[in-house]
Structure formats: structure tokens, C-alpha cells
Amino acid sequence: MAQSAVKASRRIQVSKEPPAEPPLVIHTLGDDALRQPARRISRVDDEIRDLARAMLRSMYHAKGIGLAAPQVGINKQLIVIDLEPDNPDHPQMVMINPEIRTTGGGLSTYEEGCLSVPGVYLDVVRPSVVEVSYRCEQGRPQRIKADGLLARCILHEMDHLSGVLFVDRVTDELSLNEGLKERGFERGDVHSIA
């Protein structure tokens, strides 16, 4: 294989057209797979890149802007993000073994959703800015300082890697109970963080 072809196969760029069928099934609140801390990835190889591609396609199918491997039942520290799924020129992000380096910028509140708790949207307070180190799909170390929706999405996806769901961080008990009931989820499956 030519060198350029080898490099291209290590890059991740999948069609943003939602597939008719999702390659991977997304687990929902109450499923134990969502509560396991994810394992570090020791080698970034084709298997990991294929998983990232399948996760991106599943995310586009579900109309989300992010997805973490535990949501598709895979216990690995891998997340994918695309804040503009309708924009073909907006980059797709793959983050392997992400680690929070700093948080700052005060706190902000945002109404979050989660593909693992479909139809439930509730306010969550998080740091406004986050600095994260990770490896990209080619295994190279990266560092990013994010704010706005990107910071929000990174923190939400990194929670998934620790077995934490956004509903665990909701402090408005009344809205939480209503939102869960409306969508048929059990309050007992939420592990509220004090």
C-alpha cells in the first residue's frame, strides 16, 4: 500500500448521512453496561479506528452530537463528538483515553440530553471551560482547551467513561422525577451525586 493510503486509513472521516440501521445498539438508563468504569486503551490500532467509525455512524443515526463507548456496551475509554452533524465540513473528533487537566471559567447551567436517556432534557451545572489531554485516532497525544458546547459535551462524554450519567447530576428533584416518569425510566436507576 502507498504511504498516503496507509495514512488515510488511519484517519477517521465517515459519511454524516444517517444510516438506515445503526451499526451499534445504544444502551439505556437501567442497563448495567452504563455503570462500569471504562478501561484505558493500550494500543490505538485498526480495531479501535473501526470502533470509532461505527460509533460515529451510530451517533448520526441517533441524531446526537457525542457518544461514548460504554453507551454501546464497550468498556473502553473512547469518545466521539461532532457538534455540527448537519455540516459536512465540520470535523469529527475522536478522543482516546481523555484526561481532564484543568477546569475553570466558573460554572454554567445547560439543558442536557443523552442518547442513553432518550427524550429527557434537564438542567445540569458543570465547569464552563475544560482542558483535556487525549490521544487521537492515529495514537498521537493531543491537548485541547474547550468552552461552550464543546466543553459541555466533552464533560458529559467523559462522565460516561466513569459510569456517570447526566441525570445523576440533576439537582432539581421534581423535574428529574417528572422527566423520567414521562419517558418510562425508573428513579431507582439514577445514582444521584450529592
Ligand code: K1U
Ligand atoms: O452522550 C450522549 O448521549 C450524546 C449527547 C451529548 C450531549 C448533548 C447535549 C449536552 C451534552 C451532551 C447527545 O447528543 S443528546 C442529543 C442532543 O441533546 C442534541 C442533539 C443535537 C444537537 C444538540 C443536542
Ligand code: ZN
Ligand atoms: Zn450521554
